[in-house]
Amino acid sequence: MLEQNFIDVTVEDAIKQGLNAMNVTENQVKIEVIQPGKKGFFGIGKQNAEVKLIIIDPELKRTKSEPAAKTNSEEEKQLVQTHDSDENVETTDETAHETEVEISLPSVKQVHKNHKQELIESTKDYIMHVIHSMGYEASAEIHYKNSSEIVINIESDEASRIIGKRGQVLNSLQVLAQNYFNQLEKSYTIITLDIENYREKRKETLQNLALNMSKKAIATGKPVKFEPMPNYERKIMHQILSKIENIETYSEGREPHRYLVIRAR
Incomplete structure (x- = not known):
């Protein structure tokens, strides 16, 4: 066949x-x-x-x-053999054209890429279903930062409720989205949920807090402990504090209660 x-x-x-x-x-x-x-x-x-x-x-x-x-019957074979040279040339041209068209068709890699995009769309729909079940009206768009990092931008008149205190609700929704996608696709892909540019604002808040607390740790000579926060938020603070001399940072506790500590050297 x-x-x-x-x-x-x-x-x-x-x-x-x-x-x-x-x-x-x-x-x-x-x-x-x-x-x-x-x-x-x-x-x-x-x-x-x-x-x-x-x-x-x-x-x-x-x-x-x-x-x-x-x-095929002998008569059909004879008919085939009686094609003139012009018809043979035309057939050859058609075959060449067909081959050229087939080469331009999507590869298996492209098919996989399209399949992955459909799974990301499914993840977005799943999170929207959860948010609507919570009683909030919202919509969302997908932003591809790169092939392994996806941002689902949410829009809602009740953004503050979807974010929650210190981003707790939004962080929980993000965990749900990541786990849902991981069940569909076994690949290294980071799913981030954002709303009203909260992630960038939170990053600035954490960086300023880290700098201020580093000064306190140096001035008092005592360790400064932060409240528990997700790994990626602790990473933001680690990165900004790594540029400051005379202090060291490390994490203590177990997830989801792991927290950052700043200590003067």
Whole structure:
């Protein structure tokens, strides 16, 4: 068969199944994603992925077509043999054009990229469902900082409630988003939730606080302990304090109650 459909849990699995079944390599076929598949919400609405593999390798196409060709009648063979040279040239041109078109089709890497974008969209929809279930009206847009860091920007008239005290609600939602995405895609991708540029404002607040408390630690000679905060917020403070001489910083406690300590040397 020159083309065949395959179904599996993910696009990648369906492609792998098809390549093995048809005994071909990726550069010998065109891959069409019929259905990217859905993880579903808590398993509800789950749908497998479906792909179509179409042989484009000219030699392989000829080999796969030989059994059918052998069934042609002698009259049909004679008709084929009576094509003039102009028609043969036209067929060659069409084949060359077909090959050129097939080469420009998306690669498996591009298919995977599109699949990942769909999973990120699914993660955004999941978080919006959680926020709406909390009783808040909100919308969101996805911003791709790079291939491994994604920011979901939320907009709402109730931003302060979604942020919570010192960002506790927003941080909890971010943990949910990260865990949800990690269940869909086993790759190193950071999911960050932001609303009204809160993350940048929080970063400035933490940096100023760290600088002020470093002065206190040096002046009193006593360690200064901060309240528990997420790892990425402690990292912000570590980075700004690493530029200051005569002090050292370290973390104590266990998550989620781990906190930063500044101490004069």
